[in-house]
Amino acid sequence: MIDRTLLALRQIPRILSIAGTDPTGGAGIQADLKSIAANGGYGMAVVSALVAQNTRGVRSVHIPPIAFLREQLNAVSDDVTIDAVKIGMLAQLDVITEVRDWLSRCRPPLVVLDPVMVATSGDRLLDPAAEQALRDLILQVDLVTPNVPELAILLGERPAANWAEALEQGKRLSDSTGATVLVKGGHLNETSCPDALVNTNGRLAQSVVEVALPRIRTTNTHGTGCSLSSAMATVQARTGDWAQSLAEVKDWLQDALAHADELGVGQGNGPIHHFHRLFADSAGTSPIPAGSAAFSSTPTFSSTLWRDVELTRLQIFDLPFITDLGSGTLAEEDFSYYLAQDALYLGTYASVLARASELAPTASAQCFLADSAARCRDVELELHRSWLGQQPEPSEAGPVTTGYLEHLLAAGAAGNYAVLLAALLPCFWLYANVGDRLHAAYLSRTETAAHPYAAWLETYSDEEFAAATKQAIALTDDVAATASNAERAAMRQAFATSARFELDFFDAPRQLVRA
Known part of the structure; x- marks a missing residue:
């Protein structure tokens, strides 16, 4: 685990996303940049994979030459002070190795890893031969944000059937890596949608910090994992408090999901509405429909x-x-x-x-x-x-x-x-x-x-x-x-x-x- 004691909080943190692309704009680097901006950060991007995908699934993945990945990383870090790094899709072993070596050289003060292994559509996004290298990479990050299937793969176990099992798996992953694990309940079939920060090594005030909100009934959840992890990197670089960051991000993401259906993007699982609050403020209208005894004309x-x-x-x-x-x-x-x-x-x-x-x-x-x-x-x-x-x-x-x-x-x-x-x-x-x-x-x-x-x-x-x-x-x-x-x-x-x-x-x- 890299020493992060010198993390300097900034009102507008500079966040680097290392991830794959999504030409429909809902996931990957495109979602990361929207999420970073929506949560008050300045976003930068290094492309690790070019992905031909849409809201219905992944068609193909192209990995640029590793030398070009190295040039991108060095071009950013040679010029810009990076306050936090969000890592997404890495796809294969040599990409993971290059990113790990760059982290060791540059020592960014805050690293969040979204271990992109399995898309919501079921598509595999990581070469099975690279799974152990990704597990080893967790030793160099502060927060890892797997979904339920990815959490199981990282542990070599079966996916959790319920929230209690997912929390126990999060504890085992934290115990073995030292990282804080963001256990996510989005893939579980439960009424609420809980997320929890888990750290068994004393890096949180409590070993489990849980925030649960009602589940939003929408199929437009494309890019939720990407957006959540990049938002956590951004807000944590502003607050320095993981529990506070989760509460703020969860509140933002809940609204992004609640307004996802308004976008009408794609014929499959559409994206979330990253800029729902900006749009509401510009319109000066309340998202509540008429018909109740007490509604406001402005967002509240x-x-x-x-x-x-x-x-x-x-x-x-x-x-x-x-x-x-x-x-x-x-x-x-x-x-x-x-x-x-x-x-x-x-x-x-x-x-x-x-x-x-x-x-x-x-x-x-x-x-x-x-x-x-x-x-x-x-x-x-x-x-x-x-x-x-x-x-x-x-x-x-x-x-x-x-x-x-x-x-x-x-x-x-x-x-x-x-x-x-x-x-x-x-x-x-x-x-x-x-x-x-x-x-x-x-x-x-x-x-x-x-x-x-x-x-x-x-x-x-x-x-x-x-x-x-x-x-x-x-x-x-x-x-x-x-x-x-x-x-x-x-x-x-x-x-x-x-x-x-x-x-x-x-x-x-x-x-x-x-x-």
């Missing part, structure tokens, strides 16, 4: 939260409970079970709102959250009691209710106001969204029969609740503006977790029947 942190849970929101409106509630055909026993559980939920939710009021940094936020807690106790719970009538209130919370409340109580106990506010927000925002849509459908009904659930629809679509939702969103944006990158990532995770619980809460009556 809350707009990111709303995009994060797009799939969850769609799933909510597909639930039989919601469609039947809107049409008025929902079985009364299902609605009664839902309200009974909601009554149990609201009592604790009110106490967590009160806890947020205690933590709030301003008098206006304190008053709003305290008033919201009172509304839960006085207005919403009274609606539930009047509906339930003479039925005894339930004494036992169902599993979804219990899980949701444990999530909120844990956020309150942790004492981080920003994260707690994000965890509380879906109960405002998703209810307002559901109430708006169902109430609009109710008003458009042509039949004269009274809607059996009109009181519920009116409570969650009235102007007072809409105003409260807007204020809760505004408070979240205010606190996010001064939060650290790590806090913002935690806020996104807390919001997404609560949103998922909202989905499960609406589906709980049907789950109970099926059980």
Whole structure:
């Protein structure tokens, strides 16, 4: 491991990418340069391989003469001070040897290796005879960023079947090489998409630093690995803190994936949208679609939260409970079970709102959250009691209710106001969204029969609740503006977790029947 103690942080770091090409611009050096620029660096490039590929796969690879590779490397390092190096596709043994020798001579202060071995398309991008040389190269780098198949190849093992197995493989690779390993969950079939820095040699504050965000449902992921590794090199050269760098890069990459479908590049797996934030700033518009009770006309942190849970929101409106509630055909026993559980939920939710009021940094936020807690106790719970009538209130919370409340109580106990506010927000925002849509459908009904659930629809679509939702969103944006990158990532995770619980809460009556 090269000594990096002399790493000098720069506001605009100079980053060299050594990698192959992609003529469609989504991966390789083209993606690296976009990623470096998007994350505030100055990008430079040395071509290690010329690749004929597109969004559907690799057609052929041409390796320039090794002497020309050496001339490129020397031309850059003889003239420019390099703050960090990102290494991508090396393809064959003599290329790896040349790059290793250049690293030994030039001793760049920071090196990130993306061990390009297997493309997402399944194409092999490294000569099998060069695999051991690539393993040896890891001894000279600070961070290695393999995907799940590549991590297995580096260890000579079978690919991990789940996140826990992937973390254990990351620990074994770190233990054997001394490098920090960025274990990536993108190839795993799980609801969230975690990434984790792993180092078993004491180079991190903790041996595992994990950041998990909701999985973005898109097929346009071409170049994600290239972009992630070059972004990590860039941000680390600015911050010097791996955990902070991962939080910042993960936040950027999440948005790049969320906006990937807007590009419309290629007929296969298209690229991510590296400059999504620049485009949004230039347009001066919010990426959130219209139709909710509280949207801003300019890009905000809350707009990111709303995009994060797009799939969850769609799933909510597909639930039989919601469609039947809107049409008025929902079985009364299902609605009664839902309200009974909601009554149990609201009592604790009110106490967590009160806890947020205690933590709030301003008098206006304190008053709003305290008033919201009172509304839960006085207005919403009274609606539930009047509906339930003479039925005894339930004494036992169902599993979804219990899980949701444990999530909120844990956020309150942790004492981080920003994260707690994000965890509380879906109960405002998703209810307002559901109430708006169902109430609009109710008003458009042509039949004269009274809607059996009109009181519920009116409570969650009235102007007072809409105003409260807007204020809760505004408070979240205010606190996010001064939060650290790590806090913002935690806020996104807390919001997404609560949103998922909202989905499960609406589906709980049907789950109970099926059980």
